[in-house]
Amino acid sequence: MALLTPAFRRWSQWLAVLWLGVVVLVAALAPVLPLPYPPNSPDLANIATPPLEAVGHWLGTDPQGRDVLSILVFGARTAVLLTLPAAVLAAVLGALAGGAAGFWGNATRLAVPYWLLGGGVGWWALQLPVPLLGLVVAAVGLGMALLFGVRKQRFPSWPIPLNAVVVGAATTLDTVPRLVLVVAMAAGTGVSIPGLLVLLTLTSWPLPARLVRAQMLRVRTLPFVEAAQAAGISPQRVWMRHALPHALQPLRTSLPLSVAGLLGLESTLSFLGIGLAPDVASWGRLMATIRNEPSAWWAFVFPALCLIISIISLNSLSRHRAAQEKLLP
Amino acid sequence: MVGVALRRLAQTGLAVWALASVVFLLSYRDIDAAVRLALPDATEATAGPGAGSAADQATQQAALRQRLGLDLPLFYLSRTTDPQLHWVKWRWNGAHNQYHHWAMGLARGNWGVSFRTGEAVTARLGRALSFTLPLTGTAAFLAVLCAFGLGQRLARRPRGHSLLQAALVVLHALPLFVVALALLLTLANPEVVAWFPAYGLQAADAGLDTWSQAGQYALHLVLPVAALTLTALPELTLHLSGALTRELRSDYATTARAKGLTEQAIIRHHALRNALLPTITLIAELLPALVAGAVVVEVVFALPGMGRLLADAAAARDYPVLVGGILLIGAARLLALLLADLVYFWADPRIRWHS
Numbered sequence: 001m002a003l004l005t006p007a008f009r010r011w012s013q014w015l016a017v018l019w020l021g022v023v024v025l026v027a028a029l030a031p032v033l034p035l036p037y038p039p040n041s042p043d044l045a046n047i048a049t050p051p052l053e054a055v056g057h058w059l060g061t062d063p064q065g066r067d068v069l070s071i072l073v074f075g076a077r078t079a080v081l082l083t084l085p086a087a088v089l090a091a092v093l094g095a096l097a098g099g100a101a102g103f104w105g106n107a108t109r110l111a112v113p114y115w116l117l118g119g120g121v122g123w124w125a126l127q128l129p130v131p132l133l134g135l136v137v138a139a140v141g142l143g144m145a146l147l148f149g150v151r152k153q154r155f156p157s158w159p160i161p162l163n164a165v166v167v168g169a170a171t172t173l174d175t176v177p178r179l180v181l182v183v184a185m186a187a188g189t190g191v192s193i194p195g196l197l198v199l200l201t202l203t204s205w206p207l208p209a210r211l212v213r214a215q216m217l218r219v220r221t222l223p224f225v226e227a228a229q230a231a232g233i234s235p236q237r238v239w240m241r242h243a244l245p246h247a248l249q250p251l252r253t254s255l256p257l258s259v260a261g262l263l264g265l266e267s268t269l270s271f272l273g274i275g276l277a278p279d280v281a282s283w284g285r286l287m288a289t290i291r292n293e294p295s296a297w298w299a300f301v302f303p304a305l306c307l308i309i310s311i312i313s314l315n316s317l318s319r320h321r322a323a324q325e326k327l328l329p
Numbered sequence: 330m331v332g333v334a335l336r337r338l339a340q341t342g343l344a345v346w347a348l349a350s351v352v353f354l355l356s357y358r359d360i361d362a363a364v365r366l367a368l369p370d371a372t373e374a375t376a377g378p379g380a381g382s383a384a385d386q387a388t389q390q391a392a393l394r395q396r397l398g399l400d401l402p403l404f405y406l407s408r409t410t411d412p413q414l415h416w417v418k419w420r421w422n423g424a425h426n427q428y429h430h431w432a433m434g435l436a437r438g439n440w441g442v443s444f445r446t447g448e449a450v451t452a453r454l455g456r457a458l459s460f461t462l463p464l465t466g467t468a469a470f471l472a473v474l475c476a477f478g479l480g481q482r483l484a485r486r487p488r489g490h491s492l493l494q495a496a497l498v499v500l501h502a503l504p505l506f507v508v509a510l511a512l513l514l515t516l517a518n519p520e521v522v523a524w525f526p527a528y529g530l531q532a533a534d535a536g537l538d539t540w541s542q543a544g545q546y547a548l549h550l551v552l553p554v555a556a557l558t559l560t561a562l563p564e565l566t567l568h569l570s571g572a573l574t575r576e577l578r579s580d581y582a583t584t585a586r587a588k589g590l591t592e593q594a595i596i597r598h599h600a601l602r603n604a605l606l607p608t609i610t611l612i613a614e615l616l617p618a619l620v621a622g623a624v625v626v627e628v629v630f631a632l633p634g635m636g637r638l639l640a641d642a643a644a645a646r647d648y649p650v651l652v653g654g655i656l657l658i659g660a661a662r663l664l665a666l667l668l669a670d671l672v673y674f675w676a677d678p679r680i681r682w683h684s
Contacts, residue, residue, distance in 0.1 A: 268625060
């Protein structure tokens with residue numbers, strides 16, 4: 001691409017970081033910024049006024065008389081508070097699940113007493129039918145563990161299908177497009193911001209999990225992992241301290257892309273009127289108002305520009321990191 | 330090969346079933362809201378002065394619950410908490426529960442009845458699908474066609490098309506609803522140019538002969554199809570041109586060039602098939618993805634299709650329709666996987682020999 005010479009790339013990189021920094025800063029400082037109008041108080045004297053026409057409404061007002069600038073600021077707050085934690089949580093969840101699935105596969109075995117102990121305690125904690133049965137099973141497991149421990153025998157063990165569980169869950173979530181899934185589930189789980197955050201996290205962890213799992217399958221066979229195992233370090237420690245940091249490499253490029261995808265998803269959801277309550281300011285909802293008032297271009301152009309520049313910045317950040325990785329040996 | 334394909338199909342089928350079950354079982358969380366919304370005069374009854382009393386409403390709701398089978402327990406097991414003792418009790422309900430009835434009905438081809446209109450879910454889904462399938466099918470076809478053309482051009486002269494590439498990158502960053510709204514505001518806006526109608530497809534088909542009806546229909550579909558195509562295009566094109574560029578740098582392409590073949594012939598007869606393999610997966614993803622895209626496009630352009638039906642069902646807590654929609658999209662996904670496997674089989678002789 002002739003356009004992306006190194007100098008241009010460096011400049012676009014700086015611009016992207018600058019823009020994203022401004023958005024995050026504005027989102028963090030939104031409650032203390034000196035805005036002329038709060039986002040949720042309609043100014044009924046100035047309905048759908050163009051930018052700079054009414055006093056104090058620098059970017060105009062929407063058809064309900066709310067100030068576009070303050071909706072933009074508080075919409076940035078909603079977007080950042082929703083997408084950044086969701087992307088990070090999904091990456092952490094995906095890294096742990098995918099890393100474990102890639103490192104241990106289906107082969108790792110757990111001794112039967114621990115199975116009994118875990119199952120029994122789980123049964124009791126979930127209060128499944130006859131909770132006492134769970135306690136009895138847990139006690140049997142504990143007894144077996146003590147008995148075998150005293151006699152220094154090896155326990156019989158059962159394999160844990162870790163890989164099958166993680167890959168199966170990821171496949172299940174990937175069968176239906178994310179938007180449809182979130183729309184269907186948002187109907188059943190309510191519309192608060194934490195609820196939506198959980199929903200977004202649960203529907204976006206499969207991608208990081210797949211990436212980390214694939215990388216872990218490669219890292220697992222490298223000599224330093226073997227050396228660590230030969231040095232007698234416990235498998236958990238090898239996994240956590242030695243293998244996982246290397247398996248996290250693909251997340252460096254996928255995290256900005258994941259945030260960009262979530263940004264688009266969040267604004268699409270609020271554009272459709274699903275997910276967030278009507279009084280939560282958001283870019284997507286502001287853009288939706290133009291369908292009632294087609295001449296109010298300012299209610300569409302400003303949030304659309306914010307959204308598009310953010311997504312392009314995140315994409316270029318990700319591409320830059322991918323290019324950096326290619327330069328590494 | 331056949332074994333692997335069958336196993337993947339079985340896995341995906343199981344996954345679709347699990348998802349539909351989860352959405353079905355999540356419905357218990359606000360089944361009261363669903364019943365309230367399903368009552369025909371839910372808003373008037375609470376607002377109007379001559380509306381029935383609270384007791385009337387309660388009887389109406391109870392009757393509705395009984396008619397829809399919502400008075401049965403939800404699942405094989407149900408859990409009740411004793412308010413005084415805080416002692417959790419589990420009850421085995423046997424086969425007489427909502428989930429069992431739903432699953433058995435599904436096996437017999439009965440997808441349930443919409444809470445909202447009382448119609449069969451299959452009828453509503455079928456009507457919506459007969460509208461959405463032409464929309465998404467045309468968009469998918471156009472996107473693949475354009476991607477092939479543009480991808481080949483980009484791969485042939487990567488330096489000469491930097492503007493096109495930049496445009497594709499920007500387009501890739503646009504969410505679908507922004508594209509759809511921008512098209513709507515520029516090409517169907519009386520204040521700019523109104524070449525295409527914005528809304529009102531159903532009002533158009535009264536008192537016209539077949540040809541003008543078809544013309545109206547096509548005119549209404551132009552903008553939605555354009556929006557869907559424009560959002561599906563960049564990823565496909567960039568992917569394909571990337572794969573083609575890689576293939577054109579390989580040794581067999583150099584040999585072909587040394588034989589004196591034109592660049593076009595090299596692409597068409599040598600490189601394209603190899604570059605196609607990673608793209609097939611993307612094309613297979615396109616079909617379910619376009620159904621999701623239809624949610625946005627049909628809401629923007631007010632078209633009576635599948636996506637609109639799903640969005641409305643989600644807003645109105647119409648669970649049978651929602652679950653039916655998820656099953657249908659999952660079925661589309663299954664079909665896409667099957668097709669992708671067949672195309673792989675055709676495109677790559679190595680897969681054929683290994684099986």
